[in-house]
Amino acid sequence: MKKNFLAVCFPAVLFLSGCGTYSDWLPASGASREQVQEKHDSGRVDGIQVVDVNDALARRLADSKKLGQFSSTFASSTASNYAIGPGDMIEVTIWETPPAILFSAMSSASSPTAGSNTSSGSNTSSGVTLPTQMVAADGTIVIPFAGRIAVSGCTTEQIEASIVEHLQGKANQPQVLVGVAKNNASNVTIVGEVNTSTMMPLTPKGERLLDALAFAGGFKQAISHMAVRLSRGNVTGTMTLDSIIRDPKQNVLLKPGDVVTALYQPQTFSVLGATGKNDEIPFEAQGISLAQALARSGGLNDSRADARGVFVFRFEDAKLVDNKDPSLRSTNGTVPVVYEINLRDPASFFVTQNFPIQNHDVIYVTNSPGAEFRKFLSYVAMVADPAITFTNDLQ
Structure with missing residues (x-):
């Protein structure tokens, strides 16, 4: 036998x-580690740059993928950003110390509800509430005996002080109270994946970013997959919602004219080869590391995987790649790159914790030569x- x-x-x-070589005709889920590396010692495979990942590279990539922080991009004081603007409806009440000079006749002629005290007695303080008026397009309002007063960009306290200054020497120790009957100028626009796209009027309280999102009724999607974009003038910044919730400093004060956009970011990576499962796997807007990605795919299959041959295929930002081939041209600012990680090296497990996975990455784990030989x-x-x-x- x-x-x-x-x-x-x-x-x-x-x-x-x-x-021929048995690996050429045996069925396989993809290229072997040797086939990926065999083309050139220069590190290129058919126009694709192969990069060995170390800790320094992983940290540099992680830093480059970090989004800017709202606390630095939109730095502002802790004071309210509310200010009067054209279109706001203003209500002004003026008091004079007895004996009243200018506003006693107006107070007497007004209705009992016009001022806090409408008595015309010589020893009684009298006040009058002026008709509600809209701030003009040039940012001014009209006050009797004071003329036109510029109020655009001012707080109610600043307007009160300005009116008192204009009445000095005309009214007898005037006191002024300014209120906003209707806010038409200081608004924040909230759009995107919120339940109700709307405009939120600002108040002297000082509304913050999360206040605006709550005002719009919250999100249509899961919080873990949401990002928030804040646009102010010519400056735009984006942060994940998780980051804003975890760090109160990122919940910045809003200013008139801000646009808050809720973004749904369903990010995925694909995993192929000798892992626990081959699948397209979603991940959070906050991002995950390569170590987390491998864990979510079931880890390496210890009966098949070549731990030296873990590859991440990506269209990378050309600015982040040390291009060793001048003929390699970028497309839309990106170049194809294969990142190689050798998990036989114990130090590489620390590297995988810093290496960031980005949307549409393909993680491929090669079969070991022993597994291919058993197949043969x-x-x-x-x-x-x-x-x-x-x-x-x-x-």
């Missing part, structure tokens, strides 16, 4: 070997077994 097996198996091995032997046995059976039948 042994003689028959060797007589049939050995020619079968020679025949299969004659068909199974084919030899499959070819040899019918021949052995046929030989035994002849005997």
Whole structure:
């Protein structure tokens, strides 16, 4: 029997070997580690740059992927950003210390609800509430005996002080109270993946970013997949919602004219090769590391995987790549890059914790040479077994 097996198996091995390298014709989920590296010692494979990942590179990539912080991009004082603007409806009440000079007649002629005290007695403080008026397009309002007063960009306290200053020497120790009957100028626009796109009027309280999102009714999607974009003038910044919630400093004060956009960012990566599962896996807007990505795919298959051959295929920002080939042109600012990680090196497990995964990455784990050889032997046995059976039948 042994003689028959060797007589049939050995020619079968020679025949299969004659068909070329066995890895070329055996079924496989992708290229082997050697096939990825075999083209050039310069680190390029068919116009794709192959980069060995170390801790310094992983940290540099992680830093480049970090979004700017609102606390630095939109730095502002802790005071309210509310200010009067054209279109706001203003209500002004003026008091004079007895004896009233200017506003006693107006107070007497007004309704009992016009001022806090409408008595015209010489020893009684009198006040009058002026008709509600809209701030003009040039940012001014009209006050009797004071004329036009510029109020655009001012707080109510500043307007009160300005009116008092204009009445000095005309009214008897005037006191002024300014209120906003209707806010038409200081608004924040909230759009995107919120339940209700709307405009939120600002108040002297000082509304913040999360106040605006709550005012719009919250989000349509899961918070973990949401990002927030804040646009102020010519400056725009984006942060993940998780980051804003975790760090109160990022919940910045809003200013008139700000635009808050809620962004749904359903990010995914694909994992192929010798892992626990091959799948397209979603991840949070906050981002994940390569270590987390491998864990979510079930880790490496220890009966198949070549731990030296873990690759991340990505269209990378050309500015982040040390291009070793001048002929390699970027497309839309990106170049194809293959990042290689050797998990046989214990230090690489620290590297994987810093290496950031980005949207549409492809993680590929190669089969080990031993797994490929076992596959080859199974084919030899499959070819040899019918021949052995046929030989035994002849005997």
